[in-house]
Amino acid sequence: MSGLTLTFRGDAGTIVDMSSLLPDRLAGQTAEDIAGLPLPCGGGVTTVGEMFELSTGDAAEAMLIRPGEAVLHRIGAGMASGRILVEGDVGSHAGAGMSGGLLRITGNAGDALGGALPGLPLGMRGGLISVGGSAGDRVAERMRRGIVLVDGMVGVYAAGFMIAGTLAAGGGCGPHPGFGMRRGTLLMGRRQDAVPDGFADGGTRDWLFLHLLRRGLEGTGSWFERAGTTRAHRFIGDLAEGGHGEILAMV
Amino acid sequence: MxxxxxxxxxxxxxxxxxFPMTYTRLVITADTPAWVDAATSSLTGFATSVIGCGCEAAVERLLTPEETPDSRPGAAVMIFGMSSGDLAKLVVNRVGQCIMTSPGSACYAGLLQGAKRIPLGNGLRYFGDGHQISKKFGDRRFWRLPVMDGEFVCEDSVAVAKGxxxxxxxxxxxxxxxxxxxxxxxxxxxxxxxxxxxxxxxxxxxxxxxxxxxxxxxxxxxxxxxxxxxxxxxxxxxxxxxxxxxxxxxxxxxxxxxxxxxxxxxxxxxxxxxxxxxxxxxxxxxxxxxxxxxxxxxxxxxx
Structure with missing residues (x-):
């Protein structure tokens, strides 16, 4: 991956707000320019250069972030275009409010992945988030459009209040999936024996549109790309919100 | 000479x-080549001459599962009309009456790039009576319409070009x-x-x-x-x-x-x-x- 590389060099456990480091904002800037940018960190403000070792390269091409032992919140939050690859784990609100581009995380993600930033009414509005590990609670909350892929498990209230879009969790979900869901798809890579609260059993069949999703995800290496079936059990809901959303549990 | x-x-x-015409290309898929043939025969029926039929249409070529968006057998169909406005009416009618009705069929855009687009699923979605579902994967939007054999999947729109x-x-x-x-x-x-x-x-x-x-x-x-x-x-x-x-x-x-x-x-x-x-x-x-x-x-x- 060519482009700009940021390798964390601060103390382990340092909490950093990464929402200002987006490919479209950093495009065309030199490593020196970027190193001088302010960066919210551990309750104060420091500079990017203090926390990260920067390579030469244009963020417009791509951004590679190596978090090390840091806790990096809000990576890719609000991103509109470009590509961010994170080699490791990320904190909360990764890709929150994202409207375009690709955010790929090889490790685990915290809460509110692809969700809404505090105080904002909408979650992710476009683009693709791919997580190689697991993710925390409230993934894809209030999501409007786009795709969130998590190879492992996601926590409670997955796709909560989802408006549209697709969350695909290979390892399944914690309690209350699709709570308040209006439209959209929560796809799970494992069986769901009990009907989720607020949902109706829609039966099992092969879903043609999942072929389209799979074609669209070619090259991501995600669990769904590897899944050999498009057969899934459908649950329709949240009935309290009109019942136009769906949970699809692969069988 | x-x-x-x-x-x-x-x-x-x-x-x-x-003479100049306006054309579009659709990709039609179904469970088997026989049902692709059934759907495309209907779609391209009574489409020999623009004078009497409003459009001219035929199968351009058959497609292997590897070439279609949903990995099923398919065919590329070209439809020619005298203007994009004419095509917009004709295509959505033909897809609605000939492809949506054909068992197991799906309809995709075979012409993706173009300044002008005409509706496909976007003109048919109301058949879903409120149960239609829109899915956008990448730059392409699809509609899922509930029908008696499952779902009719149809691309939102298709580009037209000069031919x-x-x-x-x-x-x-x-x-x-x-x-x-x-x-x-x-x-x-x-x-x-x-x-x-x-x-x-x-x-x-x-x-x-x-x-x-x-x-x-x-x-x-x-x-x-x-x-x-x-x-x-x-x-x-x-x-x-x-x-x-x-x-x-x-x-x-x-x-x-x-x-x-x-x-x-x-x-x-x-x-x-x-x-x-x-x-x-x-x-x-x-x-x-x-x-x-x-x-x-x-x-x-x-x-």
């Missing part, structure tokens, strides 16, 4: 006159059987080529027309100059006494190069057997250059 012969078959020094309609050539032969055999050989040579369709039945026209008629209500009537049965009474006949039958191939294509390639392949195949196979001459239909700006001179095409 010097006389041209291919395998002894005379190539007349004339030209085919073609050419009315490329043609005529085969003059010593017998009807030999004329048909030559026409079939030409169709077989043209059908594998990309960017071309032959919208008439089996790819062949037997009722070529001329502009106008003795009857005021008709804008076109039988092309008396190429009717063997009228040779004795038609002063302007273009048939020599040894011609018993004439068949025409009409080609619609994406551009001049596609039409030219198709005409060349078709004429070469039709003339392959030479006079021994009963093929006496190849000519083309034109209206004196007044109908369309695209002129395909046979000697240039076959040079």
């Amino acid at each position: 010097a006389e041209m012969r291919i395998n002894g078959v005379r190539i007349e020094d004339t030209f085919a006159e073609a 050419i309609g009315g490329g043609n050539f005529l085969i003059l032969a010593a017998s009807h059987r030999q004329c048909l055999a030559a026409a079939e050989a030409a169709v077989a040579a043209i059908r594998p080529l990309p960017g071309i369709i032959l919208p008439f039945p089996g790819g062949v026209v037997r009722s070529g027309s001329k502009v106008g008629s003795k009857y005021k209500a008709l804008i076109a009537s039988t092309n008396t100059r190429f009717c063997p049965t009228l040779r004795a009474v038609e002063p302007e006949t273009l048939l020599s006494p040894d011609v018993e039958a004439v068949l025409e191939l009409v080609l619609d294509g994406t551009d001049e190069a596609a039409i030219r390639t198709g005409m060349r392949a078709g004429i070469a195949a039709a003339a392959a057997g030479g006079p021994a196979a009963g093929v006496l001459a190849i000519t083309a239909g034109n209206y004196g250059g007044k109908l369309g700006p695209h002129h395909f001179h046979l000697h240039e095409v076959m040079a």
